[in-house]
Structure formats: C-alpha cells, structure tokens
Amino acid sequence: MAADSDLILAADGIVKSFPGVRALDGVSLRVRRGRLLALLGENGAGKSTLMNILAGVFPPDAGTLTLDGAAVRFPNPQAALAAGIGIVFQELNLIPYLSVAENIFLGREPRTRFGFIDYPRLNADAAALLRRLELAVPPTALIADLRVGQQQLVEIARAVSQEARILILDEPTSSLSAHEVEVLFGVIADLKRRGVALVYITHKFEELARVCDDVTVMRDGRVVGEAAFPDLTRDALVRLMAGREAKETFQKTPAVPGAELLRAEGLTLRGPGTGAGRSSLVDGVSFNLRRGEVLGLFGLVGAGRTELLEILFGLHPGRATGRLEIEGCAAFPASPADAIAAGLALAPEDRKRDGLVLPMSVAANASLASLGRTLRAGLVDADREAAYIAPYIERFRVKTPSLDQLIVNLSGGNQQKVILAKWLATGPKVLLLDEPTRGIDVNAKREIYAFIDELAQLGLGLVVVSSELPEILALSDRVMVMCEGRKTAEFTRAEATAERILAAAFPVTTATAA
Numbered sequence: 001m002a003a004d005s006d007l008i009l010a011a012d013g014i015v016k017s018f019p020g021v022r023a024l025d026g027v028s029l030r031v032r033r034g035r036l037l038a039l040l041g042e043n044g045a046g047k048s049t050l051m052n053i054l055a056g057v058f059p060p061d062a063g064t065l066t067l068d069g070a071a072v073r074f075p076n077p078q079a080a081l082a083a084g085i086g087i088v089f090q091e092l093n094l095i096p097y098l099s100v101a102e103n104i105f106l107g108r109e110p111r112t113r114f115g116f117i118d119y120p121r122l123n124a125d126a127a128a129l130l131r132r133l134e135l136a137v138p139p140t141a142l143i144a145d146l147r148v149g150q151q152q153l154v155e156i157a158r159a160v161s162q163e164a165r166i167l168i169l170d171e172p173t174s175s176l177s178a179h180e181v182e183v184l185f186g187v188i189a190d191l192k193r194r195g196v197a198l199v200y201i202t203h204k205f206e207e208l209a210r211v212c213d214d215v216t217v218m219r220d221g222r223v224v225g226e227a228a229f230p231d232l233t234r235d236a237l238v239r240l241m242a243g244r245e246a247k248e249t250f251q252k253t254p255a256v257p258g259a260e261l262l263r264a265e266g267l268t269l270r271g272p273g274t275g276a277g278r279s280s281l282v283d284g285v286s287f288n289l290r291r292g293e294v295l296g297l298f299g300l301v302g303a304g305r306t307e308l309l310e311i312l313f314g315l316h317p318g319r320a321t322g323r324l325e326i327e328g329c330a331a332f333p334a335s336p337a338d339a340i341a342a343g344l345a346l347a348p349e350d351r352k353r354d355g356l357v358l359p360m361s362v363a364a365n366a367s368l369a370s371l372g373r374t375l376r377a378g379l380v381d382a383d384r385e386a387a388y389i390a391p392y393i394e395r396f397r398v399k400t401p402s403l404d405q406l407i408v409n410l411s412g413g414n415q416q417k418v419i420l421a422k423w424l425a426t427g428p429k430v431l432l433l434d435e436p437t438r439g440i441d442v443n444a445k446r447e448i449y450a451f452i453d454e455l456a457q458l459g460l461g462l463v464v465v466s467s468e469l470p471e472i473l474a475l476s477d478r479v480m481v482m483c484e485g486r487k488t489a490e491f492t493r494a495e496a497t498a499e500r501i502l503a504a505a506f507p508v509t510t511a512t513a514a
Helices: 047-054 077-082 100-104 119-132 148-161 178-193 205-211 234-242 305-312 336-341 351-355 362-373 382-395 412-424 442-457 469-475 498-505
Strands: 007-018 021-032 036-040 062-067 070-072 085-088 166-170 197-201 214-219 222-228 260-270 280-290 294-298 320-326 344-347 430-434 461-465 478-483 486-492
Touching (some): 007 047, 021 036, 021 047, 021 197, 021 222, 036 047, 036 205, 036 234, 047 085, 047 166, 047 197, 100 148, 119 148, 178 197, 178 205, 260 305, 294 305, 294 469, 305 344, 305 461, 362 412, 412 430, 412 442, 442 469, 461 469, 478 498, 486 498
Parallel strands (some): 085 166, 280 486, 294 478, 344 430, 430 461
Antiparallel strands (some): 007 021, 007 062, 214 222
16 A cells, blocks of 8 residues: 555544444545545445545544544535545436536536626536547537436546546446546546546456556445555455355356247437437347347447337337337337336336436335236235235345335445346346446346346346446347447357457448448
8 A cells, every 4th residue: 555645535433324224334444645546345335325425425423534634524515525525426416407518517617707607618618628538529418418428427527627636436437438438547547647536436347457556345334455456366356345255257058049029120219309410319220039038239338229228118109110029919119118018128227317216115116117016906005015026126135124225225236136126026028138237246247147147048038238248248149239320230149259249339430441
C-alpha cells in the first residue's frame, strides 16, 4: 500500500443498519491521492452503502470520516461535493426529460449577468466533456432518448465536470461498449496523473490490471482484506470475497434443441422523429429459437439488441412491423400483457427503471407478473402470494430477511434475482434476458449461468443479450450478431469465436473495408 503521506480520506469503524439488515459493521477504509482503490465484494457485501456514506447520501450510525486529517460529517451529497467528493452511482440518477447538458451541470448552471441560465455556454461546456468521452450525442439531446450505455457516460461526464479531488465510480463500465471502456480508462489515467483519488467498485476482474493500485475486499458488511493489487491473485480475491474457494469455470450442458418455439421474420422498428441517422432502430431482423436452446445476442451499444427484445415483448406496437410466430401460430404482441399471455417474459436491461417498483416489497415485486395466482375475491391475498412466490425466491437464493422487505433495501444483484424469479413464476416458454448479469458479482454470475442452463434443459427457449463476449461464448448454443439495427452474422457454438463475433459487430466503413 502507498505511504500515509498520500492519505486524503479515511473511514474508521463505520456502522450502518437498515430495517432487518446490518449493512456495515465497523468498516474502515483508506483512500490515497493519485491512486485507484478497487472496492470488491459479492452483492450485498456493503460496498455501495459505504460509498453512499462517503458521498453524503446516508449518514453513518457510528464511526468517523476524516478528510485531510480533519473529522468531517456530510449531511447531504451537496456537502460532500463541496468537500471535493464526487460519485457515479451504479443505478443511474439522471432526469429523463432534461437535456444532456442540463443533467451534467444540474445545480451548477452557468448564469448570465441577469441571473438566467447561459445556455450557449452550458451547451458548449457540455460538448467539450462529451468529446473528451467520445460520446457522439448533442448536448441538447434528452436523456430519455439515450440508451443505458450512453446515459452511463453522461453520469461519468457529470462527475468529471465537478473536478472532485475524490471520485467514486460504482460499476462504471457495466453498460459500456469495449471502446467506451477504453476511453474511460484513459480518463482515469489522466485523473490519477492530476492527483485525483479514485474508489472503483467492479465485478470485472479483468479491469483491475488496467486501472487498479490498491484493493479492499468486503464480505457481509465487513472488510476482510486489504493489499496492493500486485500482491493478490484472482483466486485469492475470489476466496476473500466469497469466504470459500473459487468454483470451477461454468461448463454449459450440451444442448439438444427441440421443436421450434419462436420464428421472427423481418422485424423492423422505426426510429422516433425524422432527424439525422438511420431511420430504423431495428432493420429487417429474422431469426428462430428452439426449445432447450440459448440464443446469444451480441452487438455494440446502439446495435438495436434491446429494441429487438422490446418488439418481441409488445412494447412498440405502433412502430414495429414484421412477422412473429410462437409455436407455429402467428402472434405479434401489441402489449406486454399479450406477450405474457403468449408465453414470453422479459428481464429488462435497466432493472431500476423498468424491472422493479422500488417502494414495494420483495413479494409484491416478484408476484407482479402473475397476480392472478395471488388473488382472493379480487384482492391480493398475502398468504397466497407468499406461498406462491417463496419457492422462486428460494430457488434464486435471494438474500433478504423476509418477503416483506422493501426491494429498494436489497443489493443490485439480489434485485436482479427477484426480477428473474418474477418472470419464472409466470411459467414462460421464451425467456428474454437483457444483460442478466449486469452489476452481479462473480459467484452470483455462476449461479445465474447455472439457472440459464437448467431452464434450457427444462425446455425453455432463451434469448440472452450481453455486452460481455466471454459470457456470450459460455452460455450460447448459437450467437446472433447485430450492428446498427441489422443482423450481420449468426454462428453455431462451434463456429463462434471472439474474433468472428467482434468483426461482425463493428460497422463496415470505407476505411475498414479498404
């Protein structure tokens, strides 16, 4: 570890409890100038809770924070930011119907001499930040019109604009393409050269060698290990995180696909408005899916993968065209209710916005898609709901003190497991999974992989969207690649390689074709 002369922020004996959960139990942490501290741990270890305390979102129940040698206490995020601590949250915190520039400088807008917002300067400053992050969207674009990966970069742009002395990054690459990750790593290297201290939460071990200096490992609300990154092996990190030996790499069960479940022909989704760019977000995509088969869907950010799943799930009835058959019968869902009735289920990419109702309980969220099974005299019967949902919650090993626990109090990984339990409870024929392991730790990922494998063996058809090539290669029986809204390639498991998939995922330009 670096010398204490570089120490800028220290946390000592931090305790934090929520109803039914002791999230932090005497945690201590050291953050140093010009170095990146990786904070690792399984979902539910307390990492995000600790970062929220450092950033002034939550007050600690006990313990002290020391900044530049002086004790501090942040009553709110504004106080932490004023002290030089910025954060990029794992769950996006943007205002959908404000522009990119307005979100970046929210609360810090430049003003004219008359006190009004100086929009020309606001947009110019935002455009400079977007160029730095190589994000090709206008500063006047609405956040609601951006995909999740683009919104993630806007979050990062906002944090960089704050010129914080300490920058906390909570799963910053979870929605980024490979190119966007490289750009972010360049920004991180520049910040370190300028003496900025960084705290970086990730579940992607392959990123650590690129950016990491120091490591702190948490488990069950406690710190269980601290070291300089070169002193720890991958197996040692997993062992510290899980409290057990790392399991073997996931091995997919050989598939024996059955009858055709789903056939899509010429699926097309018109883009909103008539602005510049391609006219269709999905352009004439055709494919099929058989029982017991996992179809991996790969593409760079903006390829149209999410939109394709949304067409299948009936989310764009007025703009989507094409032909869809389910078990040989024509069926083009005009709503999610139609899709559920036809045997389709969609676990969305953005769990916070699209997958959960955060003020509701675990049981209420898990039963939302199958309410008919929990009603008595037209009202939800709590006992019937619990009896129906409990086996699915147990099957996915959701860490919750009870079914009555508010879903907002669960870790991101456990929230994702509740979403999967919710859809499995509907008895689907086809399961559409959009980034199912986003923000999930290494051991929980293996659990999800095993569930996907098990469901395929039971005869479900699964379409899995993932930005992680190793995940696509590990899970898929076939791989379909999309680029700029079009299907550009399809490979069997034997044919699929990282090189072939990436070659099909990048757009062909005059320069690359030459």
